[in-house]
Amino acid sequence: MGTSPKVDGRAPIHVFASSKSWIEGNATLQLQQVAGLPGVRAVAAMPDLHPGKYGPVGCAVLADRIHPQLVGSDIGCGMGLFELDIPARKLRLDQLADRLHALDQPWDGDINSVMADAGLHATTFDASLGSIGGGNHFCELQAIEEILEPEIAAQAGLDRDRAYVLVHSGSRGLGFSILERILLKGQAALDPASDGGGAYMDVHDHAVQWAKLNRRIIAERAAVAARADLRPVNDLAHNMVERAHSAGGDVMALHRKGAAASDRGLVPVPGSRGTLSYLVEPLPAMRTEALASLAHGAGRKYDRGSMHGRVRVKKSDVARLERNPYGGIVVCGDRGLLAEEAPEAYKNIERVIADLVEFGLARVVATFRPLVTFKKAQSNVAAGGGKREKCWKEDRR
Template sequence: MPSRVVTVTLNYNHNKRFALLLPHSTTTEAVTVILREARNKFRTKALSSVFLPGGVFLAEGESFPELVSQVWVGKGEPYCGPPGIVHASASAFDSELHLISGKSFLDDKAIEQLKNVGRLPGVVLAVGLPDLHPGSRFPIGCAIAAEGIYPALIGSDVGCGIALYELSARPKSALNPAKLASALRGLDDPWSGSVSAWLSNYGITRVSEFDVGSLGTVGAGNHFAELCSVERIVDEAAAAQLGVLAGGLYLLVHTGSRGLGSSILSAETTNQSNPYIPLDSPHFQEYLTEHDYAVRWAVANRDLVAHRIQQCIMPSSEDMGDPPEAKLELKKIIDVTHNSVSKHALSVRDITRELWVHRKGAAPADQGVAPCPGSRGSFSWLLQPTGDGQYNAHSLAHGAGRRYGRAVLHTGGKISKTNLTQTDLGSVVICEDPDLLIEEQPDAYKDVACVVEDMEDKGICRGVVILRPVVTYKVRKER
């Protein structure tokens, strides 16, 4: 059989590459041949690893895939190439790409990232929601349906999500943002209660120094806890069923599994940057066990953040010296996870089958009403999923989505701190990290109203309640 042309690229310097004629007779010796030629061409004997597109490690003696025409060679460092098979023929994959947008801005880089994900082996459907925006390698604001699992598509914060709690159905006095903000103290410190007792409520028995230091904290980045009031009830019946009342004080908590999800992803990507776990792999259930553990931990974390905020603004017996309670006493209305993977029946190209839907910044649309927060200076929505979930892979936008990258926001002129800690809606922002204050400003995000309207126009949800921010908590450095 004739030879095939394979492009060999230096993993850590993509400007260096050469074309190799790889005889079909040497497919099981491909690693030996590729490394021998690469060491000669790049003049370094240190080359020791060969990656297929997407970061799949090609071991000695393994057969070279028939449809692959490009590889990356390195010295043992992590894979630095593109996330998916970019040069595969159409027969190598048969995925569908759905983009849900009309009024919402979609970054070209995010669309390209989504297309690359759609080319990954086993991927059947890639859905870009209106909050779609670029990630470091993979897009955020998307749902990916595949035959198996790609841990890297879920990201480093497994279990991240948003929960809504009722703080008071009928506050005794008018809401005073400044007064409420001043009461939120000690939330970044380790909780003084029994972490093991709290976690036991969620079926978690593992307890370490990590749990003691991290459980019950918001974290950094775009995470927040927000006191909010009802701006408008759009669907009276649905709001009543939720128990959301005009005049009430509510709490949105957006956080995840802190460093736990990152450690799980790191363990999965030790040898490959984007490993694929097929259904028949003995590791499949092992990964799901760790994934589900992180999801439960993140739920426990959101609940404890809410519990601590309740104790700040509504002191109870804990202020009298009694031990902190080890269970949530607040009414929890909603809790959705938007970084996870779960199994769903989907019909793609007239074939219905069970697929694993990876949600990276996408709310589930099969668990009832889901929150869709705006920026800290805009309204948030509660959305009722509609439709059969097939076009959108049973998923909704998880928020407004970033419009500008973090670095871009540091390039403008100096902004007054007052302008960033007091919003046009009269709410107060607590964020004593100066970089985060700039990076998470309202202008960093898309218009959440456009995001919601795009989804309503597509028939995948309808608005139920609009929430108004009162106090947004990010981080407070106690003195």
């Protein structure tokens, strides 16, 4: 759709979405509001753009101030792709789905040891390590459907016969607590070079690393369920801010709010639980205009509340929702979440990927089909928790 020039003091907005892509009007309005925040210099919007609580999800924002609300509450949330040393054809999906129920239970590993090995200090949220959380977070066992760029796939060590694990999770309550403390003083705009900016970046960077460790532990737990070992392919956060420098040497803040970095290797871009996921190679041609960012997924089309009216979750409907079109299994014992995360809640991932390709942002290396998607084995009500778990995502979707 092109670039919007600077108007009424708002920064220019570059939208990497074609006229064929559906973007909600509220997301466009939020995009304009973000462009008018103090110190914002440029905004890049991806085809998965959709409304969020503190601004649109699916964009990158360059500013001379740190805006913690643009990072959101799930600091460090991202995607981690891992390869298992077992052929996908050898997985017994029903048995694997049963064993993945263990992900609903606390991890029984040595938390202190892994935190120390990762160079992280202890927090009051460390008991949540190895847990997925609610909302759109998941752990999915996958198989390669097609390799479109054999040379790039070979360089990444991809084996078309093996099984893979894709994990989408974040910093759980840790990131939420950081944003909550910031917002007690109102929405902040922090100088990156100030003491306040430095203090935020310290706790932010810790949460980003905590979230990455969390995804690795989840993947390891899934590998145990599959009776396999694993190796990482790539792990990228898509809710974060990092220091950057302008051409004049000024310290800047590059925010990614539901946008994956495009300068750190191959990028996993998942669809819904009923579609293929994509592994793409970022291309350098449009990197500056796109603020070194890519789409992080399909993006929501319908908000969570409306999905309860769009999707039936009576007993007779659950069987359909617990299977995907590829013959795979969806493990989600929470009927409310099953409806909120139904495939029809999301945009067309093929259209999102087509836009990335058409705008010269990326090319597809491989596609992956879902085998077992784990979200929750049971709801908190069923477990005796009294109410559904709060999702630590700032995304209102």
